[in-house]
Amino acid sequence: MKYNNIYEGIFLERPNRFIANVLIDGKKEKVHVKNTGRCKEILIKGTKVYLEKSNNPNRKTKYSLISAYKGNQLINIDSQVPNKVVFDAVQSNKIEGLNNIKVLKREVTFGNSRFDLYFEKDNEKGFIEVKGVTLEDNGLSLFPDAPTERGTKHIKEMIKAVEFGLSGYIFFLIQMENIKYFTPNISMDEKFSNALIEANKRGVNILAYNSTVKKDFIKINEKIEVLI
Numbered sequence: 307m308k309y310n311n312i313y314e315g316i317f318l319e320r321p322n323r324f325i326a327n328v329l330i331d332g333k334k335e336k337v338h339v340k341n342t343g344r345c346k347e348i349l350i351k352g353t354k355v356y357l358e359k360s361n362n363p364n365r366k367t368k369y370s371l372i373s374a375y376k377g378n379q380l381i382n383i384d385s386q387v388p389n390k391v392v393f394d395a396v397q398s399n400k401i402e403g404l405n406n407i408k409v410l411k412r413e414v415t416f417g418n419s420r421f422d423l424y425f426e427k428d429n430e431k432g433f434i435e436v437k438g439v440t441l442e443d444n445g446l447s448l449f450p451d452a453p454t455e456r457g458t459k460h461i462k463e464m465i466k467a468v469e470f471g472l473s474g475y476i477f478f479l480i481q482m483e484n485i486k487y488f489t490p491n492i493s494m495d496e497k498f499s500n501a502l503i504e505a506n507k508r509g510v511n512i513l514a515y516n517s518t519v520k521k522d523f524i525k526i527n528e529k530i531e532v533l534i
Contacts (some may be wrong), residue, residue: 307387307394308417309372311359317349317374326371335371340384345440345451348374348381356521359478371519376513377437381440382481382517382524388438389422391517392477395526396425396434402529403511404434404475416472419463432473435460439480439514441459441491447480447514447530448491454498459499461510476505478514478532486516491495506534 315335323342326349328335331518337357339349349355354374372384392401393412399405407427414424416433423434430458441451459469463476478488489500506512512534518527 307525308392308523309358310522311361311370313357313359314521315355315357315369315371317353317355317371318351318353325367328357328369328371330357332367335369336367338367339371340386341381341440341520342385343440343450345374345383346451347442348376348383348440349444373519375440379442379482379484380519380521381442382519383440384481384524385438387524388436388479388481391524391526392434392436393423396423397424400526401477401513401515403513416467417463419460421460421464421467430473432475433464433467434477435464435476436477436479439478439488440481442485444488445485446490446533447478447482447485447516448477449488450492450495450498452492453495458498458501459497461498461505463510464510465508474510476502476503476510476512478512479526479528480514482515482519483527485516485517485530487531487533503534513530 315330318327320326355374373382409426411424421433422436439449441448468474492499
């Protein structure tokens with residue numbers, strides 16, 4: 307995923323989930339935050355961030371905040387990008403167990419949920435639900451960074467899909483580099499974590515890949531170990 311018109315800034319504050327104030331070229335700008343999660347350990351006053359400037363003159367905000375540093379680690383916090391990154395990776399045969407896909411569609415409904423991706427290959431059909439991960443603690447990536455009833459619902463629906471005879475994948479895209487392990491954040495959301503543990507027991511595939519992240523792009527990198 308490539309970004310255009312990238313600008314550097316200094317994070318000041320986040321009045322609400324959708325808006326942040328950022329210092330760009332010495333001027334305070336109101337910008338759009340492309341992540342409704344908390345990101346409290348990332349978006350700290352004084353943090354260096356990168357933004358993409360919009361070409362739409364009618365937008366209320368000129369810029370979108372897409373990544374930020376946590377120490378020396380650049381973290382992509384764009385919650386809209388994981389689906390595209392994983393879609394492209396599946397198409398390019400870069401995901402273990404998801405090679406030679408014949409059909410790949412976005413946003414397909416099963417039961418009471420709409421999963422991010424639907425695929426067909428040979429005699430296999432199934433769904434992939436993608437979760438972007440921005441939370442890191444001492445080299446361990448965790449999800450979620452806030453309670454998510456919707457995420458728990460998706461997992462339970464994916465279990466039903468597997469029981470129905472379809473293949474099911476919960477895919478965690480770690481939106482940063484040099485991460486080797488992923489685990490559910492049980493202290494933040496016990497229901498989600500327990501649902502993921504149950505899904506793993508019931509035949510749902512749990513995958514996690516880290517990413518290569520630069521100021522103007524993000525791409526999938528390598529499979530990492532899932533600790534459940």
